[in-house]
Amino acid sequence: MKMDGSNTNKVNPPLWLLAELTYACPLQCPYCSNPVEMANFKKELSTEDWIRVMREARKMGSTQLGFSGGEPLTRPDLEELIAEARQLGYYTNLITSGVGMDEKRVKAFKQAGLDHIQVSFQASSADLNNFIAGTDAFEHKLEMARAVKKHGYPMVLCFVLHRQNEPYVREILDLAVSLDADYVELATTQYYGWAFHNKDYLIPTREQLTNAETVAKEFQEKLKGKMKIFYVIPDYFEDRPKKCMDGWGAIFLTITPDGLALPCHAARQLPGLELPNVQDHSIDWIWNDSPDFNKFRGLDWMKEPCRTCPEKEKDLGGCRCQAFMLTGDATNADPVCSKSPHHQSLVDTVEDIGRIAGTPELEERPVLFRNMQNSKTIIKASELERA
Amino acid sequence: MLNDDVNQKLTLEIIPKIASSHRFQWEEVQDCHVILYPEGMVKLGDSSAEILKLCDGGNDVSAIIKTLQQQYPDADLDNDIKKFLEVAHENGWIQYK
Numbered sequence: 001m002k003m004d005g006s007n008t009n010k011v012n013p014p015l016w017l018l019a020e021l022t023y024a025c026p027l028q029c030p031y032c033s034n035p036v037e038m039a040n041f042k043k044e045l046s047t048e049d050w051i052r053v054m055r056e057a058r059k060m061g062s063t064q065l066g067f068s069g070g071e072p073l074t075r076p077d078l079e080e081l082i083a084e085a086r087q088l089g090y091y092t093n094l095i096t097s098g099v100g101m102d103e104k105r106v107k108a109f110k111q112a113g114l115d116h117i118q119v120s121f122q123a124s125s126a127d128l129n130n131f132i133a134g135t136d137a138f139e140h141k142l143e144m145a146r147a148v149k150k151h152g153y154p155m156v157l158c159f160v161l162h163r164q165n166e167p168y169v170r171e172i173l174d175l176a177v178s179l180d181a182d183y184v185e186l187a188t189t190q191y192y193g194w195a196f197h198n199k200d201y202l203i204p205t206r207e208q209l210t211n212a213e214t215v216a217k218e219f220q221e222k223l224k225g226k227m228k229i230f231y232v233i234p235d236y237f238e239d240r241p242k243k244c245m246d247g248w249g250a251i252f253l254t255i256t257p258d259g260l261a262l263p264c265h266a267a268r269q270l271p272g273l274e275l276p277n278v279q280d281h282s283i284d285w286i287w288n289d290s291p292d293f294n295k296f297r298g299l300d301w302m303k304e305p306c307r308t309c310p311e312k313e314k315d316l317g318g319c320r321c322q323a324f325m326l327t328g329d330a331t332n333a334d335p336v337c338s339k340s341p342h343h344q345s346l347v348d349t350v351e352d353i354g355r356i357a358g359t360p361e362l363e364e365r366p367v368l369f370r371n372m373q374n375s376k377t378i379i380k381a382s383e384l385e386r387a
Numbered sequence: 388m389l390n391d392d393v394n395q396k397l398t399l400e401i402i403p404k405i406a407s408s409h410r411f412q413w414e415e416v417q418d419c420h421v422i423l424y425p426e427g428m429v430k431l432g433d434s435s436a437e438i439l440k441l442c443d444g445g446n447d448v449s450a451i452i453k454t455l456q457q458q459y460p461d462a463d464l465d466n467d468i469k470k471f472l473e474v475a476h477e478n479g480w481i482q483y484k
Contacts (some may be wrong), residue, residue, distance in 0.1 A: 013416050015428065061416030063428050091410055091423035116425040154408030156425050182408065183425060206414065365395065 011297070013061030014253035014287050017090075018068055018265060019050060022257045023079070026070040026099045028134030028369040029122060031195040031202055034070065035268050037382075039375035041258045047077040049279060051084050053255055056283035058088040062253070065090040070257065073100030079112045086113025093118060095158075098144035099137050106147045115146045118156040123164075124171035130166065134369050145179045156183040161212065161234075162202035164356060169212040173219045173229070181227055186216060188234040192266035192321055194370045197356055197378075201367050205354045209237060236350055239343070240311070241318025241334035247294035248320060253287060261286045263293055266321040270330050296320050296330075297309070303331050307341040395483055397473050399449040402484040403442045422480050429480075432451050436475055438471055442481050447473065 014178050021037040035041070045053075054065065065085050072078055073096055085092045094109065094117045101222055109117070121141055122132040129138040149155050157179065159165070159172050169186065173287050185286045189195050204212075223229065229361035245252045245264045254262040259277040268275070273292045276285075287293055295301065299312060306317040317323070318334020326335045327342045335342035356362040368374055395401075405411045410423040420436035422429045431439065437458075441451045452468050475481045 051436070061410075061414070063414060063421065063423055064426060089412065091425075091428075093426060115423075116408070118425070152407060154425055228479075 006363060011288055014057055014283075015062060015251040016066070016253065017054070017057045017062040017079075018066045018252070018254040019053070019070050019072075019077045020070065020254060020256050020265065021045075021050070021072045021081075022070040024074045025069055025097070025370070026074075026135060027071065027097050027122075027137065029132055029160070029194070030198040030367050030369055031162055031189045032370040033190055033193045033195060033265055034370065035193050036197060036375055036378050039372045040379060041256070044075075044257045045259045045278070047080060049259065050077075050081055053278050053283060054081070054085055054088055054090070054289075057253065058090060060287065063089075063091060064093065066093045066095050066180045068095040071097055071100055073097075073105070073139045079105075079108050082109055082114045083112040086115070088130075089176060091115050096120070097133070097137065098141045099135070099206070101144050101147075103147045103150075106144070106151050106153075110151050110153070114153070116151050116156060118158050119145050119148060120160070121172075122160070124168050124175045127232040128165060128168070134371070138375050142179070149180055154182045155180065156185065157181045158187055158298045160187045160189055161204070162189045163204040163208065163353075164201070166204045166208040166211070166212050169215045173215065176227065176229075177219075177223070184230070186212070186229065186231040188232060190266070191236070192269070192325070194368065196325060197368045199349075200353065200362060200365050203236065203350060203353045204234070205357045206237065206350075207354075209233060235319075235322075235334075235336045236346060238336055239338035241315050241322075241336040242321035243315045244322075244334075247316050249287070249293040250297070253283070261292075263296075264321065269352045270321060270324055272330070301331055303333075305337075309339065397448065397469060397476070397483075399452075400447050402444060402447045403451075403472055403476070403481045404484045405439065405442055405446040406479055406482045411442075411480075419480075425480070429478075434467075435471060438468055439475070439480070442472075442475075444484060 005384055022044055023034055023041060044334065067078065072094060082092055092115045096117060096119060098119045121129060123129040126138040130136045145157065147206060157176050173184065191199055195202060213233065216229055220229045221319055249263045252264060254265045255278055256262060256268065259279050260268060260275045267273065276290045278291060302312060302317055306312050318336055320330045323332045323334050324330035326346060333340040335346045337343060353362065410422060412421060414421045414477065417430055420431045437455060438451065441454060452465055455464050455468060476483065
């Protein structure tokens with residue numbers, strides 16, 4: 001099948017609609033994938049805008065809808081959006097820190113038709129969790145996880161892993177078992193947005209990963225059929241890239257709080273995109289016809305070494321955002337690939353960090369927490385740089 | 388836990404039901420029935436969908452077999468249906484009521 005996105009060739013529907021309702025968040029996790037310039041994008045879509053987006057995408061075949069952010073609970077119209085989404089036939093996922101929720105709201109979401117709540121944790125212990133989150137949220141998260149279960153939702157717990165919590169994968173999975181979780185996502189830190197700034201603080205060591213993988217496998221075996229545990233090796237440690245987002249404009253559609261339509265939640269930073277806004281265009285046009293969504297569809301955009309690579313259809317050259325961030329050009333091969341001329345520098349970074357992990361030289365480097373104040377500081381600094 | 392009754396064997400008296408965490412529905416654009424669950428979707432073939440339609444909490448396995456056998460009298464469905472239900476249960480799509 002041709003996937004060039006023109007009207008005569010059928011493009012697959014946007015199965016996954018990610019609604020980033022807001023960049024506001026009471027947590028300050030330094031691995032957040034939101035843009036560091038988020039303080040510049042404070043204007044949020046209205047309830048009516050979101051309802052129109054959901055209707056149009058559903059008509060095109062979207063089935064999974066994620067309410068995300070920032071912290072989606074900060075939107076007072078969340079109950080209304082859930083009700084509309086469910087009525088449209090979406091499987092509705094709320095992706096939340098749990099902060100801003102109470103049992104009453106968990107119940108109200110259920111009545112509105114919410115299918116699933118994913119609660120994120122930062123670690124298995126209160127101390128580390130609260131340090132990373134930048135707020136004392138751990139006890140409340142436990143309480144909300146129990147409320148989610150009590151009200152009959154499938155319980156999905158998400159832990160974003162990095163060097164600070166990677167040694168505690170066993171404790172993390174024990175916690176998941178004690179909370180009676182159905183699914184556990186041991187997510188890998190993706191080095192976009194804030195996480196890219198905090199790479200030195202976050203990149204794990206190879207030993208940590210080997211250990212985490214062993215423990216994850218042990219629990220997968222032990223809990224087969226009872227609890228699904230998702231664990232993947234972070235791509236910085238691989239020599240072939242992942243098929244990012246299952247392909248550009250293939251199944252995934254993100255809408256940012258201010259209405260930009262993106263093929264992935266990190267694409268906002270890529271140069272040369274027109275960043276169509278749902279306030280100006282239909283979802284149909286954005287998905288099928290906009291230059292952005294066709295830019296890296298299929299294989300025609302590739303350069304060497306991807307163009308002649310026998311594996312190009314398997315991984316589609318990896319992640320465009322990672323290629324841009326690490327090489328300055330989004331049409332380059334993802335440097336995770338050992339065929340990329342930039343691969344060695346990534347290997348060096350990972351090895352350097354492995355060598356000095358645990359020493360003050362690395363561990364005492366400042367961490368940039370995700371908050372509006374730090375965002376403003378970064379914006380100001382980059383303005384000064386440009387001036 | 389996903390499946391408290393994971394080790395339970397299928398019998399003719401069991402009443403299978405779409406798991407509460409999953410949704411079974413027709414998708415116009417896909418032109419098929421699907422199972423939806425947290426962050427995932429499985430497209431179903433016609434015969435799987437016919438079986439799952441009867442997993443509404445009102446039929447035990449023998450009733451499901453009987454109903455489908457009446458609809459398709461020329462086929463020997465007994466084993467296929469049981470096998471499908473076992474796989475569906477293993478995948479967490481249905482629970483044994």
